[in-house]
Amino acid sequence: MDHFEIAIVGAGISGLMAATYLAEKGKNSVLFDKGRGPGGRMSTRRFGEFRLDHGAQFFTVRDPRFEKYVQSWEKAGVAKIWCKGFSGTGDGHPRFRGTEGMNSIPKWLAGQLDVKTGHKVKSVRFVNQSWHLDFEESPSVSADQLLMTSPVPQTIALLEAGRVELSTSTKNYLSLISYDPCIAMMVLPKDPLSMPEHGGWQINEEPLQFVADNQLKGLPNPGQALTIHLGPQASTEHWESEPEKLIELVRGELRERGKELDIKDIQIHRWRYSQPARLHDESFLVAEGVPNLVFAGDAFAGPKIEGAALSGLSAAQAMIA
Ligand SMILES: Cc1cc2nc3c(=O)[nH]c(=O)nc-3n(C[C@H](O)[C@H](O)[C@H](O)COP(=O)(O)OP(=O)(O)OC[C@H]3O[C@@H](n4cnc5c(N)ncnc54)[C@H](O)[C@@H]3O)c2cc1C
Incomplete structure (x- = not known):
């Protein structure tokens, strides 16, 4: 069975930013996503000869930690300012978009990381002090640490399928989140x-x-x-x-x-x-009841691309602290 130091479920913006941060700190990680490509809800779809953003339409930037990355995306030519507000002359606050669609950004990030798309996780289990990920169509893998960034109800289902015993407080925090x-x-x-x-x-x-x-x-x-x-x-x-x-x-x-x-x-x-309609009030969540399991995504640091990115960054930072 292939073994990794850090496995990340979900190659949306939160998982990708977590892996980017880990790589900057010299840590390898591997991301698994069920989608045909990376990006999750930052998604661009083909419709005949047309391309359409059908998930997130744009993003805003407030936090300097996120701003630093957005500047690097602009420099790489994968993000640009769409407009500075949608009504009348706008409010002057930049709204960003992916250059050829929202998924230009996750595609570029994934190009520098170990991302395995087309890998639908069907359960996660804690076995002999390591995390095991079982897939629908590929052999299982194991990892020392696991970061879950799939939408929380889907994450809960994967943990239940693997009979992972979380503490009551962790279960309660997760069950309060809704979308x-x-x-x-x-x-x-x-x-x-x-x-x-x-x-x-x-x-x-x-x-x-x-x-x-x-x-x-x-x-x-x-x-x-x-x-x-x-x-x-x-x-x-x-x-x-x-x-x-x-x-x-x-x-x-x-x-x-x-x-x-x-x-x-x-x-x-x-x-x-x-x-997310109801969010957790911290930017990520470390599981209690089992070791080396962390939750991140837009349900933790804000219901938007910026929140999801910041959640991934904070979770990764905590995982290697
Ligand atoms: C219609 C719509 C409009 C939006 N508009 C905006 C907007 O204008 N501005 C803005 O800032 N935000 C907007 N958002 C929200 C924004 O898209 C999200 O906050 C952000 O992209 C979430 O990133 P994430 O990494 O947390 O989750 P996701 O992008 O959902 O990533 C999670 C990943 O987990 C993967 N996954 C799930 N289950 C499994 C499994 N079993 N095995 C393997 N992989 C799995 C999924 O395929 C997905 O890629 C919008 C979202 C939608 C859907």
């Missing part, structure tokens, strides 16, 4: 919808939360391809709704706002864990 769902609709319109010049329309209401024109945003597309996010309430209410019902809802909403949307083609993605 909002988000229905994302990727639309190729028959005729372009009128959109702000920068391509971002932040509505932040129900049922519509955000509409993005991926071409105006700067993705290399031959025409308009829209990402439409429903708000948490509408996403919950319509979780099981058929595409026709969702289309009717969105077209009706847009019509009320003076816009007519005729659809040439559409794909729908349902994010069960889109952004």
